[in-house]
Amino acid sequence: MAAHKVTSMDVARMAGVSQSAVSRVFTPGASASPKTVAKVRKVAEALGYRPNVLARAMVSGKSGIIGLVVAYLNNQFYPEALEKLSNALQERGYHVLIFMASNTAQNIDKIVGEILDFQVDGIVAASVALSSDLSDRCRAAGVPMVLFNRGQDDPTMSSVTSDNLAGGRKVAEFLLAAGHKKISYVAGWEGASTQRDREAGFVAALHQAGLTLHSREVGNFGTEDARDATRRMFALDPPDAVFVANDHMAIAVMDTLRFELGLKIPEDVSVVGYDDVAVAAWPSYDLTTVRQPANRMVAETVDILLSKIDDPQIEPKQLEIDGPLIIRGSARIPEGWQT
Template identity: 85%
Template sequence: MVTQKVTSLDVARLAGVSQSAVSRVFTPGASASQKTVAKVRKAADELGYRPNFLARAVVSGKSRIIGLVVAYLNNQFYPEALEKLTNKLQERGYHVLVFMASHQAGNIDNVIEEILDFQVDGIIAASVALSSDLSDRCLAAGVPMVLFNRVQDDPAMSAVTSDNIAGGRKAAEFLLAGGHKKIGYIAGWEGASTQRDREAGFRAALHDAGAELHARGVGNFTSEQSRAATLEMFASDPPDAVFVANDHMAIAVMDTLRFELGLRIPEDVSVVGYDDVAVAAWPTYSLTTVRQPANRMVAETVDILLSKIEGPDVGPHRLEIDGPLIVRGSARIPEGWKT
């Protein structure tokens, strides 16, 4: 037996209101009296009615759906940031569709094309980069986009990041103040702007102090490659301190140093990370790290995107937000340092 689909007209008849009143009740931000809302929702519940937002998007040209693209979720920073982004967008009356894309493979173009098929009002791309052709495609489709925790050379692309160069400088200055002479660095994925800028700031601060990088490895933002980079770095002439491009890798580095190489942290080697994810504060790690100000980054990202949705002529906006160095127990604390 085939059950006929309940329509908004059915709800309007049962509630004794117009079909447009039903539409207003189920449209975020639309005006409807409490009495009308109560009658419509009661009728909808009795009939089992659910509004078809995608069909409404075809008619109105606005879906109130945001496409959220993320490269990976194994880094604890991203599940937390995505939760904050989703909550903030929902507070503003938008729904979120999440799409996964590899941060290294070239399939991001296909993912964005798929998102555009869903008639989204805007796109947030978290830690992924786009080709210039794809940026032009989104622009031509009238779909604004904001990069979250990434930047790229395209001046027309809006982006929100932490101040990665300043963060890298803070890590170097802290380790130098602690008297370290042989300082190593474990990099993330070389194609990421966050990796590039954190290393640039770190190296610049070392150079300003007349120091040089003692050793460098590549962890590629993965635990496995961070472990391998650590074993190689400490095989001969090991450093006495290591700055790691994010906390996800830093945790793997610390485990490798302690449980495979038998080194003490921070007595034998200091470790500093970047992000300040929840696990960094666990007593097991007590990781000194540069905090990404996720709450403000999320708020600014949503504000920029919605301003572009509401005002198509709004120009690109780039924002770098400074984050503090959070001093814990994984690195030698310089004498007189204020924590």
């Protein structure tokens, strides 16, 4: 025989309080005396009672749940950032549901539709691009969304990124100051705003100095694609410096250069990445890279989303946060450069 499911009425009866008092104890922000809270929680623990969050959401209109949708986790930046996002939201009283999606419009539309079915209060979309139809659907449902580490050509959509244009410029200026002339670029997935803006800033600074890209390959933000891109790039006329659109690919580029092609870094070629993930600082890589200010990006994302939940009339924001170039040993350091 199935065990009896403990209800709030059972807790109220044993604690000697009203059912509404039990409800207040388990409702964030509701008022209950310390004595009542202690009594109710002690009884609830003894009985094994857990409040029905979804049922409460149907009554209040708020689920207390934020949906996080992410396209991939193999790039170390995202597991670290998602952990920070989850912790920050939980500190503000929200529960988090994480959904994985491939970066195709059809799949993302399906996943976000499923998220909306959970009656979430808001959505953070990390590393995914959305169709205008989908953003309209979220607005119609009254569910605010913030793009994390992705921008979108939609002034009605809030987004938080690092300043990718400025980051690309910093890398070019650093490599130029070190005297490099044959400077190449390994691109990420070309549908990503981060990829587009990093390359645009990088190329613009090269052009300002009278140079063009020596060569360009596409690594699609993936390990194997980055390895293949490196082989093609160094097969004929090798560059003397390479900017790689993120650290995840830069690690693959460095491994291919050293262990397959027999080149020395930075003596034969300088390598610079973007993100400053934890592995970038390992002595075996010692990767020069642009740091994404993840803590501030997370804080701004949470503030924008929760403000929009509280007041749907707040205007959308598109924030670009500057991040520093972190100088390590994978790239030639210009004489007199301040590290």
